[in-house]
Amino acid sequence: MGLLGIIGGSGFASLPDTEIVDRHWVDTSYGAPSAELLTLRHAGQELRFLPRHGAEHSIPPHAINYRANVQALCDSGVTEVIALGAVGGIAEDCGPLRLCVPDQLIDYTWGRASTYFDGADGDVVHLDFSAPFSALLRSRLLVAGEALGLRLRDGGTYGVTQGPRLETAGEIRRLERDGCDLVGMTAMPEAVLARERGLSYALLAFVVNWAAGKSAGEVGMDEIRANLARCRDQVRRLLLAALAGG
Numbered sequence: 478m479g480l481l482g483i484i485g486g487s488g489f490a491s492l493p494d495t496e497i498v499d500r501h502w503v504d505t506s507y508g509a510p511s512a513e514l515l516t517l518r519h520a521g522q523e524l525r526f527l528p529r530h531g532a533e534h535s536i537p538p539h540a541i542n543y544r545a546n547v548q549a550l551c552d553s554g555v556t557e558v559i560a561l562g563a564v565g566g567i568a569e570d571c572g573p574l575r576l577c578v579p580d581q582l583i584d585y586t587w588g589r590a591s592t593y594f595d596g597a598d599g600d601v602v603h604l605d606f607s608a609p610f611s612a613l614l615r616s617r618l619l620v621a622g623e624a625l626g627l628r629l630r631d632g633g634t635y636g637v638t639q640g641p642r643l644e645t646a647g648e649i650r651r652l653e654r655d656g657c658d659l660v661g662m663t664a665m666p667e668a669v670l671a672r673e674r675g676l677s678y679a680l681l682a683f684v685v686n687w688a689a690g691k692s693a694g695e696v697g698m699d700e701i702r703a704n705l706a707r708c709r710d711q712v713r714r715l716l717l718a719a720l721a722g723g
């Protein structure tokens with residue numbers, strides 16, 4: 478069994494109900510990760526945890542050092558990564574509070590350092606990325622969800638936007654035409670960097686708002702914050718169950 482790393486997103490600076498056994502800054506050849514790397518223990522099992530927006534949620538999606546984050550996890554022995562992501566819902570059955578385990582993504586981001594294979598060593602590498610998420614890790618999340626009686630959506634396409642602003646209604650219509658069910662800002666380049674480093678990677682997305690134009694009025698930050706808080710307990714229970722099922 479591999480060592481699990483969790484990349485926490487909005488609303489998750491650590492994982493409640495776990496013991497923090499170690500915390501320290503890791504230096505990588507790509508710079509410093511977003512925060513101290515935590516080693517957590519739950520029911521006799523250890524895991525690592527890294528909050529991608531920093532311990533105080535101060536790093537916006539486009540400014541995250543994704544390469545340092547994935548490298549720090551990799552260097553610490555992590556072999557599989559479950560990433561958390563608060564998202565907007567586009568598909569009809571992806572309303573607020575829905576938990577989803579997407580199986581595809583479309584990358585709309587730009588200007589982010591998005592590869593370790595930048596040609597500096599004289600090698601050109603083209604990696605297969607047909608299935609961006611690990612089928613095994615996805616199924617571990619889905620099985621854990623089923624055991625807990627949670628209604629997880631199995632599959633879906635996550636569109637990754639640049640942020641930090643939310644999208645226009647027109648942009649969301651375009652994403653919908655492209656086949657996106659969810660929209661968030663952080664799954665890329667995180668997912669491809671994990672692939673480049675040989676880590677299994679899956680994403681647990683939780684919907685905190687209807688995407689722009691999908692409900693009457695504006696997307697409200699109060700609503701997003703409230704729904705984040707409402708999702709926390711289910712997400713925590715699911716992660717601990719997935720850890721036990723590893």
Ligand code: HPA
Nearest residue numbers: 563564565660661662688
């Ligand atoms: N768009 C992009 N990212 C998000 C959203 C959204 O509506 N909600 C939470 N993260």
